[in-house]
Amino acid sequence: MQKLMPEEAVALIQPRDTVGIGGFTSAGAPSTLGSALLAYAQQCWKNGRPLALNIITGASTLSSIDGGLAECNGIRTRSPYQADRLLRQKINDESVRFWDFHLSDFPQALRSGIWGPIDFALIEAESVDLQGRIILTSGVGITPTLCHLAKKIIVELRDDSTMQFQGIHDIYEVRLPPRTLPIPLTQVAQRIGTEYVQVDPHKIVGVVQGNRPREHAILDHPTPESNRIGEHILRFFAMETHLGRFPKTLLPLQVGVGNVANALMQRLTEVDGPQYEVYSEVLQDAIIEGVLSGRIRMASGGAFAVTKSCFQTMRTHWETLRVKTLLRPQEITNHPEIIRRLGIIAINTALEVDLWGNVNSTHVCGRQMMNGIGGSGDFARNAYLTIFATPSTAKNGAISAIVPLCSHVDHIDHDVDVVVTEYGLADLRGKTPRERAVCIIENCAHPNYREALQACITSDRAHIPIDLSQAHRFHLNFLEQGKML
Amino acid sequence: MQKLMPEEAVALIQPRDTVGIGGFTSAGAPSTLGSALLAYAQQCWKNGRPLALNIITGASTLSSIDGGLAECNGIRTRSPYQADRLLRQKINDESVRFWDFHLSDFPQALRSGIWGPIDFALIEAESVDLQGRIILTSGVGITPTLCHLAKKIIVELRDDSTMQFQGIHDIYEVRLPPRTLPIPLTQVAQRIGTEYVQVDPHKIVGVVQGNRPREHAILDHPTPESNRIGEHILRFFAMETHLGRFPKTLLPLQVGVGNVANALMQRLTEVDGPQYEVYSEVLQDAIIEGVLSGRIRMASGGAFAVTKSCFQTMRTHWETLRVKTLLRPQEITNHPEIIRRLGIIAINTALEVDLWGNVNSTHVCGRQMMNGIGGSGDFARNAYLTIFATPSTAKNGAISAIVPLCSHVDHIDHDVDVVVTEYGLADLRGKTPRERAVCIIENCAHPNYREALQACITSDRAHIPIDLSQAHRFHLNFLEQGKML
Numbered sequence: 001m002q003k004l005m006p007e008e009a010v011a012l013i014q015p016r017d018t019v020g021i022g023g024f025t026s027a028g029a030p031s032t033l034g035s036a037l038l039a040y041a042q043q044c045w046k047n048g049r050p051l052a053l054n055i056i057t058g059a060s061t062l063s064s065i066d067g068g069l070a071e072c073n074g075i076r077t078r079s080p081y082q083a084d085r086l087l088r089q090k091i092n093d094e095s096v097r098f099w100d101f102h103l104s105d106f107p108q109a110l111r112s113g114i115w116g117p118i119d120f121a122l123i124e125a126e127s128v129d130l131q132g133r134i135i136l137t138s139g140v141g142i143t144p145t146l147c148h149l150a151k152k153i154i155v156e157l158r159d160d161s162t163m164q165f166q167g168i169h170d171i172y173e174v175r176l177p178p179r180t181l182p183i184p185l186t187q188v189a190q191r192i193g194t195e196y197v198q199v200d201p202h203k204i205v206g207v208v209q210g211n212r213p214r215e216h217a218i219l220d221h222p223t224p225e226s227n228r229i230g231e232h233i234l235r236f237f238a239m240e241t242h243l244g245r246f247p248k249t250l251l252p253l254q255v256g257v258g259n260v261a262n263a264l265m266q267r268l269t270e271v272d273g274p275q276y277e278v279y280s281e282v283l284q285d286a287i288i289e290g291v292l293s294g295r296i297r298m299a300s301g302g303a304f305a306v307t308k309s310c311f312q313t314m315r316t317h318w319e320t321l322r323v324k325t326l327l328r329p330q331e332i333t334n335h336p337e338i339i340r341r342l343g344i345i346a347i348n349t350a351l352e353v354d355l356w357g358n359v360n361s362t363h364v365c366g367r368q369m370m371n372g373i374g375g376s377g378d379f380a381r382n383a384y385l386t387i388f389a390t391p392s393t394a395k396n397g398a399i400s401a402i403v404p405l406c407s408h409v410d411h412i413d414h415d416v417d418v419v420v421t422e423y424g425l426a427d428l429r430g431k432t433p434r435e436r437a438v439c440i441i442e443n444c445a446h447p448n449y450r451e452a453l454q455a456c457i458t459s460d461r462a463h464i465p466i467d468l469s470q471a472h473r474f475h476l477n478f479l480e481q482g483k484m485l
Numbered sequence: 486m487q488k489l490m491p492e493e494a495v496a497l498i499q500p501r502d503t504v505g506i507g508g509f510t511s512a513g514a515p516s517t518l519g520s521a522l523l524a525y526a527q528q529c530w531k532n533g534r535p536l537a538l539n540i541i542t543g544a545s546t547l548s549s550i551d552g553g554l555a556e557c558n559g560i561r562t563r564s565p566y567q568a569d570r571l572l573r574q575k576i577n578d579e580s581v582r583f584w585d586f587h588l589s590d591f592p593q594a595l596r597s598g599i600w601g602p603i604d605f606a607l608i609e610a611e612s613v614d615l616q617g618r619i620i621l622t623s624g625v626g627i628t629p630t631l632c633h634l635a636k637k638i639i640v641e642l643r644d645d646s647t648m649q650f651q652g653i654h655d656i657y658e659v660r661l662p663p664r665t666l667p668i669p670l671t672q673v674a675q676r677i678g679t680e681y682v683q684v685d686p687h688k689i690v691g692v693v694q695g696n697r698p699r700e701h702a703i704l705d706h707p708t709p710e711s712n713r714i715g716e717h718i719l720r721f722f723a724m725e726t727h728l729g730r731f732p733k734t735l736l737p738l739q740v741g742v743g744n745v746a747n748a749l750m751q752r753l754t755e756v757d758g759p760q761y762e763v764y765s766e767v768l769q770d771a772i773i774e775g776v777l778s779g780r781i782r783m784a785s786g787g788a789f790a791v792t793k794s795c796f797q798t799m800r801t802h803w804e805t806l807r808v809k810t811l812l813r814p815q816e817i818t819n820h821p822e823i824i825r826r827l828g829i830i831a832i833n834t835a836l837e838v839d840l841w842g843n844v845n846s847t848h849v850c851g852r853q854m855m856n857g858i859g860g861s862g863d864f865a866r867n868a869y870l871t872i873f874a875t876p877s878t879a880k881n882g883a884i885s886a887i888v889p890l891c892s893h894v895d896h897i898d899h900d901v902d903v904v905v906t907e908y909g910l911a912d913l914r915g916k917t918p919r920e921r922a923v924c925i926i927e928n929c930a931h932p933n934y935r936e937a938l939q940a941c942i943t944s945d946r947a948h949i950p951i952d953l954s955q956a957h958r959f960h961l962n963f964l965e966q967g968k969m970l
Contacts, residue, residue: 092946092947094950097917098917100899101899102866102899112869114915177736178734178827180827180828181671181826182668182669182822243598251662336825336866336867337826341665341822342663342665343662358894363949366949366953367948367949367950373899381587381821381866384662408949409897412894412897414586432583461577461578462577464851464852469961471851472954476953
């Protein structure tokens with residue numbers, strides 16, 4: 001296999017090519033190739049020939065790609081998810097075409113051909129051998145699918161590699177209908193695939209030595225709000241177990257990305273109780289801590305999206321982690337078949353929740369994209385129980401997270417069982433729309449907003465007793481005067 | 486087993502009991518028990534002691550139950566779906582509590598305990614033996630789950646039974662997490678279960694002789710609009726096959742309930758082409774015709790929801806139907822695991838579609854419930870390709886089915902690939918929101934509405950360039966003056 005300098009490797013890429021980046025979030029993404037691609041894109045832009053690539057990834061990716069490339073017209077089209085400030089701006093001024101996607105669906109969409117051919121896969125690896133067996137690193141995402149579909153593969157080998165990730169991965173690819181078979185996974189800890197990605201070695205057009213530092217996750221400290229949200233959820237778990245509706249061993253947990261999720265996992269790890277399992281997308285710091293403390297029996301995810309200090313800790317515990325953690329492709333971490341089967345309890349963050357139980361995860365005031373739907377729909381629709389959490393207000397109280405009607409709907413009321421803010425928890429199951437509205441206002445809304453929310457419920461009867469002319473005042477007010485009331 | 490008169494059997498039921506009705510739509514529902522229950526409920530109501538039952542079913546059910554019982558305060562709570570004019574009215578004046586549900590989810594919800602105990606299952610059967618083996622009739626729905634969970638079972642045996650349905654059913658029950666296993670179904674024609682429902686015979690508190698005529702489906706003739714919608718879809722299928730994105734044998738089709746769906750299936754059966762398969766909820770007339778003509782290789786569904794004349798035809802073709810049709814529980818017909826695996830092409834009807842690709846299937850002007858979400862979400866989310874069809878206008882043009890923003894969202898843009906009206910077909914895949922809006926207006930909207938729709942798109946940039954203050958004018962106009970413009 002040909003060794004190339006990073007700048008030689010990325011120079012193979014032509015304007016308007018479709019380029020897939022391996023990994024999930026920045027975990028497992030090729031940071032040296034990312035930086036080289038950015039430098040190349042900047043050069044192309046200066047030369048009046050912007051790269052305008054179609055960039056596809058597992059989820060979000062390196063800031064050199066999403067933010068960097070976006071700045072120099074390096075991205076024409078982007079799928080399926082992003083979380084970068086600069087790219088978000090480009091998407092919202094419509095200079096980058098963004099097609100967000102349920103993460104579990106994306107590999108099948110690529111296989112089906114609707115995205116067109118994939119020119120390059122840029123991936124990070126621990127090792128690659130002459131038979132084309134590639135051991136991945138800290139994130140999987142759509143890497144196996146990219147490797148199968150891309151015409152050419154460029155591999156970045158980390159020069160600080162100690163093969164620590166070997167044995168962590170369980171690589172399984174789903175076939176396209178009509179040849180799809182049952183995915184045999186029935187337990188969080190079960191292995192169904194290989195430790196490596198098998199590729200056609202002739203497609204590897206270059207191997208690059210990686211020397212750029214990893215991009216680590218950054219987590220804020222838990223806030224009083226996130227701690228209270230965690231307390232409400234723990235109390236609810238205890239009650240459901242008491243009522244016999246959760247098994248005593250709990251069910252596998254999925255928790256979304258971010259501080260609220262991490263704080264909840266921290267609390268869950270602190271309190272007494274039986275061991276439990278995690279079947280999630282990203283494994284954040286608190287999950288690693290739970291695994292190392294013994295509270296979490298097994299954690300299956302798609303990436304270690306951990307802070308630098310957590311990553312340091314992990315370096316000395318690979319023996320444990322190799323037994324108690326697993327990384328899988330996102331098609332498996334997020335697959336409806338598996339989420340239903342395992343009976344996942346899903347906890348994700350909402351941007352806003354309306355009185356009827358609909359959730360907006362993506363669009364501010366129905367117009368401005370935040371990040372994308374990501375895996376939230378995969379989990380919310382198929383989980384045994386779906387919880388959405390959010391602080392009750394944002395922007396110092398100018399925005400209420402509880403609104404009369406979501407300005408954009410990502411999760412319909414049928415997929416939302418429980419809503420929780422720092423004020424309390426609303427169990428929406430078995431309630432009519434009017435009962436839900438009362439329950440959410442009383443338990444979750446910030447007191448300053450309760451009266452205005454109540455005024456959007458009509459006294460005249462309807463299955464959804466909403467006052468349509470009032471319902472969008474919250475958002476229109478915000479657009480006009482910067483606050484919802 | 487004790488033989489009872491219908492009126493004796495239903496008199497076992499107490500006010501506020503939870504009663505499950507077998508079958509799917511009126512197909513397979515116990516019509517004699519239904520009539521007796523209605524008479525009993527009317528008597529209770531006259532005596533000032535209304536029954537106020539919690540009624541659970543597969544989907545919609547007998548008009549004696551949904552319409553009849555609703556009229557005499559016989560229903561307090563109803564799940565997961567209905568399609569009756571009178572019950573709809575009661576739901577919308579909030580005198581019946583309605584909790585609609587994804588049909589695939591409902592059996593698991595019952596098993597999980599959140600619906601509370603089920604007092605009675607009222608089911609129609611071809612036969613029942615002393616070992617508790619029950620052969621069902623023309624619809625399955627949640628009957629197996631009801632039989633397992635209900636404290637008491639009342640069986641209605643049809644007195645015109647000729648055991649014609651024996652061998653048609655494939656009964657398989659999914660277990661509750663954490664003991665759920667892969668569902669082994671990988672082919673439309675595959676059998677994975679038993680021909681009968683196994684119950685504890687001691688739970689059968691009465692067997693009733695059925696003598697009421699069946700309730701048959703009623704279908705209107707295809708309209709020029711539904712024929713044109715069918716033509717657009719057929720042209721699209723041909724193009725996708727030509728592009729290699731559909732296999733030459735097509736993929737299994739799911740089509741929703743109603744005239745548009747039936748007309749499409751009629752057209753598909755008429756035109757030349759290879760045999761295809763159906764994996765759907767209800768099997769309507771055109772599907773039976775396709776099976777009998779040999780155009781449909783295999784049709785798997787949850788019920789024969791056919792007209793009286795089609796049912797007459799079926800009587801003379803049981804040998805063929807027993808080989809080429811199968812009835813399954815709704816948990817299997819609608820299961821995300823199976824829909825994904827088989828790669829279903831799903832065609833369902835929309836109440837309204839907005840410019841961004843969101844679909845409203847349930848709520849008129851965001852307030853009044855039509856029927857419920859039914860299985861549309863199961864199919865739309867998990868299908869290989871999802872199509873929503875609707876005539877472009879309703880009420881003689883006073884209502885546009887294409888609106889700036891859905892007044893209620895049941896299917897989010899991520900789950901909607903194609904929209905089709907009599908004017909044409911909009912392929913939304915790979916398009917940004919602005920591109921989708923233009924495509925839907927140009928291809929699908931009625932010409933009278935195109936300008937007004939265009940006016941709801943802002944020229945200032947946003948990922949979703951919607952004018953929020955204009956967006957709800959369509960619905961507010963309709964509420965105020967009976968027409969959207």
